[in-house]
Structure formats: C-alpha cells, structure tokens
Amino acid sequence: MPRPLQPEALMTFLAVARLGRYTAAAEVLGLNHSTVSRRIAALEAAMGGRTLVRTSGGWEVTPLGRRAMAAAESIEESLRALGTDTGGDPVQGMVRIAAPEAFTSAFLVPAVSRLHRDHPTLAVELLAATQRVRQNRSGVDLEIVVGRPQVHRAYATPVCDYSLRLYASADYLERRGLPTAIDELSRHPLIYYVESSLQVDDLDRAAQRLPASPPSIRSTSVFAHVEATAAGAGVGVLPDFLADRDERLVPVLREAYAHPLSYWAVVRDGPRTTAVAATLEALHAHVRSVGAA
Incomplete structure (x- = not known):
C-alpha cells in the first residue's frame, strides 16, 4: 500500500527545492536536518520516486519533483490567500x-x-x-x-548601474603628487581586491585596464579599500556611489578612467x-x- 502524502512533507520539500540545501531549508523552517531528510524521504515514498537529485551546486528538482512543487505552491498560495482574507500579512x-x-x-x-x-x-x-x-x-x-x-532556470533583472573610479586622500596627493595620466599610476600603489580571490570577470577587467602597481594594500573587502584609501595608502579603485559621498576622498583622473558596471538580481524559478x-x-x-x- 502506498504511504499517504503528508502536507508537512510537501511544504518541507518546497523549501529545499527553492533553497537547494537541506540545511538552509531547516533554518528557514525551524527544523533540524534529520527532520528535513525524513520528510523528503516520506514524500518520495508516497510519490514512488525521487523528487530531488544531488548536484555539485546543491539539490535540484526532478521531473517528478516539479509535479510536487506545483502542488506545494498551490497549497502555499491558498494559505496565503486565506491569511490575506482574514487580515493576515501575506509578506512573511x-x-x-x-x-x-x-x-x-x-x-x-x-x-x-x-x-x-x-x-x-x-x-x-x-x-x-x-x-x-x-x-x-x-x-x-x-x-x-x-x-x-x-x-x-532563473529570473534575472537589472537593478542599477555604477562605475569603478579612482580616488585618493588629499594628504596622499600632497605627498605623492596628483597623477595626470593613466601611465603615471605605475608609480602609485593601487588599492583593490586580492587578485587571486576575484571571482567576477568584470571586476578583474577593471584592474587589467590599469598599469602594474607597486606593492600595495589589497583586500577582499570593499570597505577596507575605502579606509585604506582614506588613510593615504595609495590610489583606490572604488565604486563611485560609495566614494563620491565620502568627504575624505578626492577623485583622480576623473575624465581618463571609469569602468562601468551593473548590479543584477537573480531569483531561482522567478519571484514566486x-x-x-x-x-x-x-x-x-x-x-x-x-x-x-
């Protein structure tokens, strides 16, 4: 006899399907990992097959799992509508x-x-x-x-544009002089990301447009870039929306260098x-x- 399908197993599956990890689903649902695993196993036993398959990037939904996901989302939407009809907040x-x-x-x-x-x-x-x-x-x-x-299999939408530009402190420019051309930057320490840690090609290309730097301060944190630049450690390659409003920083080679970029938002399976x-x-x-x- 097939096992009965339990609603809590279906909704637990929905959390795993959206987040891709048992641990993440457990945190969101306030459960432990073993409970999530047990509920997914119960769902698969009731449906007679695998709903999720492990990949290098997390758990992915199978064709059978997509049927389960559609049913779970229908239940979720009904509960949301019921909460709204009775004065509940749908954004929770x-x-x-x-x-x-x-x-x-x-x-x-x-x-x-x-x-x-x-x-x-x-x-x-x-x-x-x-x-x-x-x-x-x-x-x-x-x-x-x-x-x-x-x-x-994801929904992507642009959020905003910005540029990486060059900045320095007034004290640094007084000590070292204001660069007047890009090639003069070869005499100035450039403050930017640790090259080996960069995972974003567009950010990597920003540094490739500049000459090789003398020994400088590098960091995986953009706020360390800002503070090192403000402290006079060199010329910083900084997001303009952060640096333009920092009174400690002075634009450098404003007309000669700007690396345009954009932020995008990505949601799995659309903003369901x-x-x-x-x-x-x-x-x-x-x-x-x-x-x-």
Missing part, C-alpha cells in the same frame, strides 16, 4: 539574500529595513558575497551579482513567493528613490 516568513558588501550597505539595507517596518513578521538574512552567480540553487532566495548573469517578490520590489523602489536606477 524568511528571505535570504546574498549580495556584495557595498551594494548591501548602500541599497539593500535601507530597502529591507523599510520593508520590515511595513511587514514585521518578515525575517531577512543578508549574506556578504562578491562572486559570480551560482549555476545551482545555493541556499538563498535572491542573489545580487555584478554584471549580467548567464544562468539557466510573495515575500521574495515584495523584497525585489522594495529594492527597485529604493534604487529609484535615490536616483541610482
């Missing part, structure tokens, strides 16, 4: 977002803070990550990446949940409000 649960540091501080934190004020039952987790888009589900609902992503869709809309609204769109 947890949204996990991976984004670069600079974007998080300048755009993401203000956007989700306002969203949370309007929807206090919504939990948001922000994970610092400056890397290329993941090809598989990765334990997050929303990814912010630098450059137009090339990814399958109300919470993810609301987060994405809040982000776009904030970017428009500050004139960065």
Whole structure:
C-alpha cells in the first residue's frame, strides 16, 4: 500500500527545492536536518520516486519533483490567500539574500529595513558575497551579482548601474603628487581586491585596464579599500556611489578612467513567493528613490 502524502512533507520539500540545501531549508523552517531528510524521504515514498537529485551546486528538482512543487505552491498560495482574507500579512516568513558588501550597505539595507517596518513578521538574512552567480540553487532566495548573469532556470533583472573610479586622500596627493595620466599610476600603489580571490570577470577587467602597481594594500573587502584609501595608502579603485559621498576622498583622473558596471538580481524559478517578490520590489523602489536606477 502506498504511504499517504503528508502536507508537512510537501511544504518541507518546497523549501529545499527553492533553497537547494537541506540545511538552509531547516533554518528557514525551524527544523533540524534529520527532520528535513525524513520528510523528503516520506514524500518520495508516497510519490514512488525521487523528487530531488544531488548536484555539485546543491539539490535540484526532478521531473517528478516539479509535479510536487506545483502542488506545494498551490497549497502555499491558498494559505496565503486565506491569511490575506482574514487580515493576515501575506509578506512573511524568511528571505535570504546574498549580495556584495557595498551594494548591501548602500541599497539593500535601507530597502529591507523599510520593508520590515511595513511587514514585521518578515525575517531577512543578508549574506556578504562578491562572486559570480551560482549555476545551482545555493541556499538563498535572491542573489545580487555584478554584471549580467548567464544562468539557466532563473529570473534575472537589472537593478542599477555604477562605475569603478579612482580616488585618493588629499594628504596622499600632497605627498605623492596628483597623477595626470593613466601611465603615471605605475608609480602609485593601487588599492583593490586580492587578485587571486576575484571571482567576477568584470571586476578583474577593471584592474587589467590599469598599469602594474607597486606593492600595495589589497583586500577582499570593499570597505577596507575605502579606509585604506582614506588613510593615504595609495590610489583606490572604488565604486563611485560609495566614494563620491565620502568627504575624505578626492577623485583622480576623473575624465581618463571609469569602468562601468551593473548590479543584477537573480531569483531561482522567478519571484514566486510573495515575500521574495515584495523584497525585489522594495529594492527597485529604493534604487529609484535615490536616483541610482
């Protein structure tokens, strides 16, 4: 006799299908890993086959799993509609977002803070990550990446444009002189990412346009770049939306160098949940409000 299909197993599967990891689903649902595993096993026993298959990038949904996902989303939507009809807030649960540091501080934190004020039952987790888009589900609902992503089975939308430009402190320029041409930068330490740690081709190309640097301070943190530049350690290659508003910094070779970039948002399977869709809309609204769109 086939085992009966349990609703909690179906909804647990939906969390794993969206996040790609048992551990991430367990955190969102307030469960432990073994409970998630047991519920997925029960679902597969009831459906008579595999709903998820392990890949190098996490768990991916099988054709049978897509049937289960459609059923789970239908239940989810019905529960959401019932909550709305009875005065409940449809924007609730947890949204996990991976984004670069600079974007998080300048755009993401203000956007989700306002969203949370309007929807206090919504939990948001922000994970610092400056890397290329993941090809598989990765334990997050929303990814912010630098450059137009090339990814399958995902919804991608542009968020805003910006440029990397050159900056220095007034003290540094007084000591070392103001460069008047790009080739003169070969005499100045350039403050930027650790080359071996860069995972984003567009960020790597920004440094390739500049001459080789004398020994300098390099870091995986953009805020370390800003602070080292402000402290007079050299010429920083910095996002203009951060550096232009920092009174400690002076633009260098403004007309000669700018490396244009863009931020994109990536959502697996489209912004299906109300919470993810609301987060994405809040982000776009904030970017428009500050004139960065």
